[in-house]
Amino acid sequence: MKPTLIFDMDGVLVDNTPVQARAFQLLFRDLGLTTNARQLLRRLNGMPAGDIIQSVFRHSIPQKQLDIYAEQREFLYRTLYWSKRRALPGLVAFLKSARAEGFNIGLGTGSGGPTLSYILDHLDLRQYFDVIIGKDDVPNGKPHPDTYSLTAAKLGAKPESCIVFEDALLGEQAAYRAGMRCVAVATTLPGKAFQAPLAVIKDFTELTPARLLELLAQQPEAPRPQKRRV
Structure with missing residues (x-):
């Protein structure tokens, strides 16, 4: 799968x-x-x-x-x-490739409806996501696991099969609390700031779906969240 x-x-x-x-x-x-x-x-x-x-x-x-x-x-x-609104380099190509390879794709964010539209609809990105979960859909935001747990549930996916893409430390912890693994996107923080990501990327030109599967095999279980980081 x-x-x-x-x-x-x-x-x-x-x-x-x-x-x-x-x-x-x-x-x-x-x-x-x-x-x-x-x-x-x-x-x-x-x-x-x-x-x-x-x-x-x-x-x-x-x-x-x-x-x-x-x-x-x-x-x-x-x-x-x-x-200034523009997609991160390589994002659309990566999403298209992942979709062609049969990956399910969801979005889980702390932003609400109007803010989602401000980015997704302006950049025509909504089409690439099977499920979109925002702040109004969950009782607790990150670092609580609710956002990612609900996204996985709506996609019919088990936590252990999910890979989260995050740029924030609290988001990384939310992924681990949900029993998922994480790729760190280092747009704001250096890679060394994250706990235990599968990989650290600057943008999506540095990753392919095939490489993601290789990385997944190297980390068979989700890391335990660290209390000091939340």
Whole structure:
């Protein structure tokens, strides 16, 4: 049986994390906060925006207010990224090749519906995914396993047959918590920052479905998640 491939979106399908960080930084500036957004995302990238924003405050922020802040950040991000949207090099060719080889392909992201459309529909990528799971489909975002577990369930795949593509440490841990293996996409973090990926790639020109099967055979079981990383 061919493995199932599950992709994160931000930082994996597109190299947009620096723009995400810039949007957070502008929001923090408006709120009078001095937090370094780029450093913050090195730790918390993959979480829903509201959870990331809450982490900056020492006191609890009402959910309604967090939603407003998240919407402001989303507006800033879309404005900054509008003319820069493009798929990671080699992505479309890899997806087409994987599809031709009989792989099931899903998307599991912490982004919501409008943000999904902003990337997937603009770049015409939705056609390559059999299942798409976003933040509104699960009770708990990454590093909880819900996103990837539900994606696999919708695809009818067992966790041990799934390979997750992630650019974030919390996303890698979510994959391991779901009993899956992971390929690290080093768009934002160096490969050495990840725990135990099957491989580290800069983009999809560095990987083929055949090579993925070879790597899978070298790591027969999913690594155990590390508590210190979440």
